[in-house]
Amino acid sequence: MARTGADLVVEALTAAGVKNLFTLSGNQILSVYDATNGRAIRLIHTRHEAAAVHMADGWGRLTEQPGVALVTAGPGHCNALSALYVALMAESPVVLLSGHCPRSQIGRGAFQEIDQVAAARPVTKAAWLAEDPKHLGEDIATALYLASAGRPGPVHLSLPSDLLESVVPDAATDATLPERPRPAPVADALIASVLRLLAEAKRPLILTGPAMGRTILWRKVERLSEATTIPALPMESPRGVNDPWLHAAKGCLSKADLVLLLGKKLDFSLRFGRPPAFSPQCRFIQVGDDAEQIGDETRVALTVRGDPPAVVSRLTEAAQEWPWQHRSWGAEVAAARNTTPAEWEQLRRSSRRPIHPLRVCAAVQPFLDDGAALVCDGGEFGQWAQAGLEAGCRLINGLSGGIGSALPLAVAAKLSYPRRNVFVALGDGTFGFHALELDTALRYRLPIIAIVGNDACWNAEYQLQLQHYGAERAVGCDLLFSRYDKVAEALGGHGEYVEDPDELTTALKRAVESGLPACVNVIIDGVAAPVSQLRDH
Numbered sequence: 001m002a003r004t005g006a007d008l009v010v011e012a013l014t015a016a017g018v019k020n021l022f023t024l025s026g027n028q029i030l031s032v033y034d035a036t037n038g039r040a041i042r043l044i045h046t047r048h049e050a051a052a053v054h055m056a057d058g059w060g061r062l063t064e065q066p067g068v069a070l071v072t073a074g075p076g077h078c079n080a081l082s083a084l085y086v087a088l089m090a091e092s093p094v095v096l097l098s099g100h101c102p103r104s105q106i107g108r109g110a111f112q113e114i115d116q117v118a119a120a121r122p123v124t125k126a127a128w129l130a131e132d133p134k135h136l137g138e139d140i141a142t143a144l145y146l147a148s149a150g151r152p153g154p155v156h157l158s159l160p161s162d163l164l165e166s167v168v169p170d171a172a173t174d175a176t177l178p179e180r181p182r183p184a185p186v187a188d189a190l191i192a193s194v195l196r197l198l199a200e201a202k203r204p205l206i207l208t209g210p211a212m213g214r215t216i217l218w219r220k221v222e223r224l225s226e227a228t229t230i231p232a233l234p235m236e237s238p239r240g241v242n243d244p245w246l247h248a249a250k251g252c253l254s255k256a257d258l259v260l261l262l263g264k265k266l267d268f269s270l271r272f273g274r275p276p277a278f279s280p281q282c283r284f285i286q287v288g289d290d291a292e293q294i295g296d297e298t299r300v301a302l303t304v305r306g307d308p309p310a311v312v313s314r315l316t317e318a319a320q321e322w323p324w325q326h327r328s329w330g331a332e333v334a335a336a337r338n339t340t341p342a343e344w345e346q347l348r349r350s351s352r353r354p355i356h357p358l359r360v361c362a363a364v365q366p367f368l369d370d371g372a373a374l375v376c377d378g379g380e381f382g383q384w385a386q387a388g389l390e391a392g393c394r395l396i397n398g399l400s401g402g403i404g405s406a407l408p409l410a411v412a413a414k415l416s417y418p419r420r421n422v423f424v425a426l427g428d429g430t431f432g433f434h435a436l437e438l439d440t441a442l443r444y445r446l447p448i449i450a451i452v453g454n455d456a457c458w459n460a461e462y463q464l465q466l467q468h469y470g471a472e473r474a475v476g477c478d479l480l481f482s483r484y485d486k487v488a489e490a491l492g493g494h495g496e497y498v499e500d501p502d503e504l505t506t507a508l509k510r511a512v513e514s515g516l517p518a519c520v521n522v523i524i525d526g527v528a529a530p531v532s533q534l535r536d537h
């Protein structure tokens with residue numbers, strides 16, 4: 001039986017185990033929609049193309065399987081780009097498939113024609129235009145492979161509509177996939193050199209990039225940390241060394257004399273390794289399969305070119321042969337991570353109005369203790385939530401510092417973990433970016449619970465204005481105390497409005513018990529986050 005190019009695309013996706021296509025419809029991709037009929041793949045259709053990519057990103061981060069988004073050409077593709085940047089910085093395996101004008105019209109002013117590949121290139125690992133219907137299956141397999149290979153990240157494939165609609169005789173399709181290059185193993189001697197340096201250091205630290213800092217890979221890092229007694233910390237926050245989740249462990253970074261960077265670049269988030277974040281004597285070992293950027297070569301003790309997960313396994317195995325004596329330093333870092341300012345205890349119990357963000361955290365924490373997932377996003381309120389909440393499964397907007405992805409990420413989290421409750425802590429400004437994804441959540445019966453810290457302000461920026469320009473010059477950051485809870489209700493979801501801290505717990509309970517996507521709109525005190533932003537990068 002002859003199939004269309006769109007059939008080949010969908011078959012290649014299902015053959016690779018892709019179950020959800022995060023999407024928003026458009027002329028150029030309707031053939032792909034049609035080809036999903038009767039196949040084991042579901043269209044999760046959203047209210048904005050960026051939301052579709054954020055969902056693919058969330059799926060990618062939580063499952064380590066590429067999340068796939070499908071959008072239409074031109075404006076649909078352009079809408080998706082900012083979300084690709086978020087996925088790129090989060091090192092998330094994502095494939096963006098975009099419809100494209102027919103090949104015969106390229107360069108002739110076709111409907112919704114732009115150079116989509118060029119537009120996607122800066123925010124992807126690879127981007128190309130499919131050129132032959134016979135190879136569409138191979139294109140898809142390659143895109144999925146590249147998204148996960150090495151440092152994970154987004155990959156883009158533009159699909160001309162004529163290619164998708166053309167009929168491809170069975171005999172013409174090429175089902176064989178190209179051989180994938182295997183990374184060369186790291187030499188034993190280099191592994192031994194890394195271990196020797198670590199064993200000789202007084203206060204070594206392991207820092208990971210976003211991909212190594214989550215789920216399966218983080219467990220590998222934990223095993224290395226146990227085997228070597230060297231403390232490990234994930235670095236995924238745009239506030240970097242000021243990540244509020246670090247608590248007092250921030251102070252340990254500057255005490256380190258050697259840092260093992262696992263897939264982590266010495267970038268703005270680590271203040272490029274400079275004092276005062278790190279001691280001038282501190283040296284770095286970089287492990288990565290792409291060229292890591294360390295500006296000051298004298299700070300590099302060793303570079304290991306290799307796949308970080310593979311190198312971590314080798315180091316853990318070989319570590320058994322070495323003597324390790326960093327337990328007390330490890331305990332110091334762990335204790336610092338668990339140390340929060342003394343006044344926080346009182347703020348967590350405070351009955352004052354407007355409600356302090358830590359009081360909100362105190363009410364939310366018991367709901368997270370049974371394994372619920374937490375998504376944090378936005379400015380100061382998001383930072384308070386990251387500092388004040390502990391969750392076994394947590395997603396944050398990530399190194400991009402781009403706000404707005406929380407609700408789509410939560411939809412992806414609920415799809416990934418249907419049995420867990422999914423809570424979202426986000427600012428009122430941030431809620432506005434993708435509020436209508438509550439509608440998507442409703443249509444797919446995904447009861448996520450959004451807790452909006454409403455201070456009627458883009459507070460993170462307002463706080464910077466206060467610091468740098470003064471209150472009398474602060475403009476353009478005010479919002480309204482809007483009833484975002486009623487937005488959820490209007491869509492058919494559940495809404496709660498909370499001004500009294502004593503009502504927080506019952507409001508959250510009602511939201512959970514409603515079984516609906518919910519918005520708990522909490523009027524909060526717009527206090528500055530516990531740590532400041534990195535404004536000097």
Ligand SMILES: Cc1ncc(C[n+]2csc(CCOP(=O)(O)OP(=O)(O)O)c2C)c(N)n1
Nearest residue numbers: 378379380381403427428429430458459460
């Ligand atoms: C896409 C994007 N636009 C703008 C910004 C700049 N920005 C960072 S935090 C923030 C304010 C967030 O306000 P809100 O969500 O209300 O949280 P609050 O700081 O008030 O707690 C803004 C505008 C950004 N980081 N990303």
